[in-house]
Amino acid sequence: DTGVSQDPRHKITKRGQNVTFRCDPISEHNRLYWYRQTLGQGPEFLTYFQNEAQLEKSRLLSDRFSAERPKGSFSTLEIQHTEQGDSAMYLCASSRDRGPRRETQYFGPGTRLLVL
Amino acid sequence: LAKTTQPISMDSYEGQEVNITCSHNNIATNDYITWYQQFPSQGPRFIIQGYKTKVTNEVASLFIPADRKSSTLSLPRVSLSDTAVYYCLVGSGGGADGLTFGKGTHLIIQP
Numbered sequence: 001d002t003g004v005s006q007d008p009r010h011k012i013t014k015r016g017q018n019v020t021f022r023c024d025p026i027s028e029h030n031r032l033y034w035y036r037q038t039l040g041q042g043p044e045f046l047t048y049f050q051n052e053a054q055l056e057k058s059r060l061l062s063d064r065f066s067a068e069r070p071k072g073s074f075s076t077l078e079i080q081h082t083e084q085g086d087s088a089m090y091l092c093a094s095s096r097d098r099g100p101r102r103e104t105q106y107f108g109p110g111t112r113l114l115v116l
Numbered sequence: 117l118a119k120t121t122q123p124i125s126m127d128s129y130e131g132q133e134v135n136i137t138c139s140h141n142n143i144a145t146n147d148y149i150t151w152y153q154q155f156p157s158q159g160p161r162f163i164i165q166g167y168k169t170k171v172t173n174e175v176a177s178l179f180i181p182a183d184r185k186s187s188t189l190s191l192p193r194v195s196l197s198d199t200a201v202y203y204c205l206v207g208s209g210g211g212a213d214g215l216t217f218g219k220g221t222h223l224i225i226q227p
Contacts, residue, residue, distance in 0.1 A: 004159070033214055033215075035214070035215075040219070041219060042203055042217025042218055042219055042220055043160065043215070043217045044217070045214030045215060045216070046214075048214055056214070058214070089157075091159050091160075092159075093159070093215075104150070104162050104165065105162070105215060106162065107159030107160045107161065108159050109157075109158055109159055110157070110158070110159050112157065
């Protein structure tokens with residue numbers, strides 16, 4: 001178990017630029033989540049994948065945000081035309097589908113985005 | 117999703133036992149109670165999860181009364197490295213619901 005990894009760990013960009021983040025979940029986990037966390041707040045759910053299917057998107061996920069998980073393994077989160085309000089920590093988590101039993105989500109270290 | 121209420125901050129000293137209580141009056145029958153720990157610039161880390169009574173692992177204990185409307189995370193003999201934000205979450209599963217975090221409890225351990 002190598003844990004959830006995210007790349008890059010830090011990203012500084014200028015307003016209007018596009019950015020892409022990558023998440024590699026724990027290998028046997030078929031569920032993958034993206035969250036956003038701003039200073040002093042808890043993480044906020046953005047979107048969720050079951051294998052390669054994106055099954056849920058929060059209303060926080062504007063049209064400028066897109067997430068993919070093409071082969072049901074790693075995932076990417078792209079933000080187009082970044083705005084200063086997009087500055088946050090972007091967290092990825094993964095879990096194993098245990099059916100009716102409550103699953104445990106394991107989080108990566110996050111990608112901290114700063115939009116200038 | 118059940119809403120949770122927990123203290124914004126707590127202070128304690130090394131070697132003490134720390135108890136953080138979380139209220140969740142609207143908990144549903146299928147809901148579990150889960151606690152996460154988060155250090156600055158890191159992702160949340162799972163600590164413990166329970167449904168009723170008491171759960172103990174190598175890190176903490178979780179006490180849940182019979183009515184399940186609250187829960188208490190107990191950290192035995194804390195050290196400076198336990199300074200972190202602790203989140204109480206209530207829900208029946210991940211899936212499309214994701215996890216709903218509040219602001220958490222900022223625990224500060226002093227020497």
